[in-house]
Every structure is written in C-alpha cells, then in structure tokens.
Amino acid sequence: MGEFELLAKLRERLPAAGPRIALGSGDDAAVTIPGGATATSVDAIVEGVHFRRGEADLATIGRKALATALSDLAAMGAEPGEAYVVLGAPGDLDEDGFHALLDGMLELAQATGTAIAGGDLTRAPVLTLAATVVGHAPEPSDFVTRGGAAAGDLLVLTGEIGGAGAGRLLLDDPTLAGAVSEDAAARLRARQLDPSPRLHSGRALAQAGATAMIDLSDGLAGDAAHLARASGVGVEIDCGSLPLAKGLAEVAAASGVDPLQLAVSGGEDYELLAALPANALGEASLRMGEAAETTLTPIGKVSSAGGVEFRLPGGGRLEAVGYDHLAEP
Secondary structure (H helix, E strand, C coil), X not given: CCHHHHHHHHHHCCCCCCCCEEECECECCCEEXXXXXXXXXXXXXXXXXXXXCCCCCHHHHHHHHHHHHHHHHHHHCCEEEEEEEEEEECCCCCHHHHHHHHHHHHHHHHHHCCEEEEEEEEECCCCEEEEEEEEEECCHHHCCCCCCCCCCCEEEEECCECHHHHHHHHHHCHHHHXXXXXXXXXXXXHHHHCCCCCXXXXXXXXXXXXXXXXECCCCHHHHHHHHHHHHCCEEEEEHHHCCXXXXXXXXXXXXXXXXXXXXHHCCCCCCEEEEECHHHHHHHHHHHHHHCCCCEEEEEEEECCCEEEEECXXXXXECCCCCCCCCCC
C-alpha cells in the first residue's frame, strides 16, 4: 500500500475534531482556535534507545510515544489539547503495524482528552515516533515553569521513583525476575514500557500554587538540577523520604546495583517534581486526593545555595547524576 492510501486509512480512524480544531488532519496544516494561552512541547522515542520492539507490542509503543510528550504538559500544569505525530517507519512495518501503533495512541488520547490533529509519515532506519503536543490554560501565568522556585519552598514528588530503571534491568536480564513476585516484576516492566503522564496531578499542583515543576524523564538527579538552575536556587533532598518503587531494592540487589543510585539516576519515571510554598502543602495534598491519580510526598526543600544535595539518613551525601542521551557510553 502506498503512503497516501495508508494515510487516508489512518485518518479515517481519527475521532471527530474537538471544538478547538477548525481544520484537522488532511490538509497542509491543521487550523485551531485555542483561546487563552497555549504551551507546546515535542518529544520523540526511537527504537533501540527508548524501546525495543521485541519487548512491547506496537500499541504499547504508540501509547508511550504520546505519554512521554504529554508528560511535559503535565509538568506545566496544562490541560491537554492537540497532538501531532510524526512516524518514521522501517521497511518491515506492515499495515497492521501502523494500525496497532495508532490503536495505542488513540487509547491514550481518548483517556486524556487529547485530539490527534495531524502529523507526517516517512521511512526511517528504525521505528521512530515524535509527538508535538499543545496544552491550554486561560492565561500564560497559569502555566508552571521550571524557573519560579524560591528559597524556603518545599520540594514534593508524585508517585514512586526507580520503577522504570528497575524495569529496564528486568528487561535486559529476565533472570532477575526471580528476586520479586511475578506481579511486582510485571509492574516494574510496565513502568518502563507503558508510562502514565501525570496530567491530573500537574493541574492539581498548579492550582495549589506550585512555583516550579518538572517531569522526571532524565532521573531525579538530573531533573532536580534543571529546576535548580532555571530557578537560580539550590535544592536539598532527603534520601530517607524518597518514595521508592516496590521491588526496586530486590531487583537492584540481585543485579549488583545500588538501589538509591538507580532510583535517583535512572530515567523515564515520568513523575512530577514540584516546588511549593510551605503553607500550600495542605491544599496540594487535598487537590491531589481529588485528582485520584497518585500520591504526593515531601522530599526536601529549596535553598539559596546553588546545586543539588542528596542527604543520606546517616548524615552523608549521595553523589548522583541524571541520564544524558549524548553522554559517552
């Protein structure tokens, strides 16, 4: 089947355009009528870097492609709106494969209120998906950036960390699964293969007065450093307060990896790290409960000194760095 025939078939499966879309997929560009303020982000996942086709079905890969992009909107406290997806397809991807990828994207799009409004299709050496997502808010000031944290703010973290890193270890070495229950191993692998964007949590934290926020795509160590740099502050994190994924310690021990290092340095957890005024913690916790998406844990504070400190329970310091795609292997 040719490119244009395939695109026509895929377009037929897209739901009706929402109220913000005046012209959807099928022309040279989509036309939207957003109103208010918009936030736009682009993210890509590449076979052999972010996923391996033998480890997950194509629908799961499609979901991950959209989820990783939507996570950036969650970190802004945005309401998701439109998505534009570029698919780079290797020669062995057949028509059923294209539809399976779309199945996964449409599933998450429907669950999050996202409209897939356009995209592009091309050949590529390996399967590559890039999603551009647009989020909305009434005013530009309603978005939460990385740059607003102030000394004295609390640091809070949604959910648990380290699950994606432990899941990667399990996928690389299936024998490690014997260290945990079958259910625990499945949950850890799912954190790596099928992340969930914390969109409800991001809006809850924004509404509670979060001064800065970032999603954990490159690990807590790396992303905390990004937030500190953008805000011109330092952050002090209490390692004893970190909410570690269940089963992480056992998998790390079985693989000879320090569990705390894995938790703070491993990427792709897609939780949210936020700074909050100390008097806003109660409201944030209440709003998080109403969002009913995940938990919220205070893990430290913002200081006037620069940099990131991971403080161990015994008084020492943990040296850690986040994931860097361009670092030497």
